[in-house]
Amino acid sequence: MATIKKEISAKKDDTSILRTSSALQKNNGSGAAVFLLMILLIIAIGGFVWSFSKYQKTKQRVAYLSTQEGQVELSQKEVEAVLEKVKKHILLPTDEDPIIATIVDAATLKQQQDFYKDANNDDKLIIYKQKAIIYSPMRDLIVNVGPVFIQEGEDPVNPEVSANSNGDLEVTKPETSVLAETTSAPNVPLVEAPIAE
Incomplete structure (x- = not known):
């Protein structure tokens, strides 16, 4: 058991x-x-x-x-980026800051001035004291370059770019509607620069 x-x-x-x-x-x-x-x-x-x-x-x-400070910083970065791209194609003046405008109505500009004949909307217009450059960021190329003439007694900070009878650009005081949005370089105040006639 x-x-x-x-x-x-x-x-x-x-x-x-x-x-x-x-x-x-x-x-x-x-x-x-x-x-x-x-x-x-x-x-x-x-x-x-x-x-x-x-x-x-x-x-x-x-x-x-x-804020205003943020807009200035953003504007400066945009200007620097555009100028870096343009410098790959052409020598730029180093002793002055340009005014940069974005073309927003290329069709109207083409009708008014031969200088803009190959420009498209969103191309950049870079204005120095002696020359103006149209740069296309989309195509990454210089569209046109021309001399700039400032008329006596006009304010170069608020320019209007126009072509004279020779096809050269002249800078005059703005009087017409805005056809471009402007971005200024560092140390240059933000301005609206109508670009017409």
């Missing part, structure tokens, strides 16, 4: 071991699921924090660019 009790108790121990190992297997399956959920939660929180910080930085940048 003692042997039978030992066999029964041995079978009970084997059964409890089987039950314990199957319980561990069940716990390992749910433990892996909990671990995976924790990893996904950490990734989601990290993604949210990253997105929120990017949003805050963008919001601050937009607020800064809405």
Whole structure:
């Protein structure tokens, strides 16, 4: 009888071991699921924090660019970028800062002046004291270059560019509607420079 009790108790121990190992297997399956959920939660929180910080930085940048100081900085960067591209094609004066205008109505300018015959909307008009350059950022080429003549007594900071009978450019005081949006170089005040007639 003692042997039978030992066999029964041995079978009970084997059964409890089987039950314990199957319980561990069940716990390992749910433990892996909990671990995976924790990893996904950490990734989601990290993604949210990253997105929120990017949003805050963008919001601050937009607020800064809405100020006068931000507009001047943006304008200067745009001027520098355009001039760097133009310098690859032509030598530019280094002793003066140009006025840069974006052509917004090329069709009207083409009708009024031969200087603009190959210009397109969004081309840049770069005006120095002695010459004017039309540069096309889209095509990355110099469209036209011409001399500039400033008439006596006129304000060169607020110029109007026009062609004389020889096809040369003349700078006069603005009197007509704006056909170009102007961006000025560093140390040059922002001006609106109508470019017509």
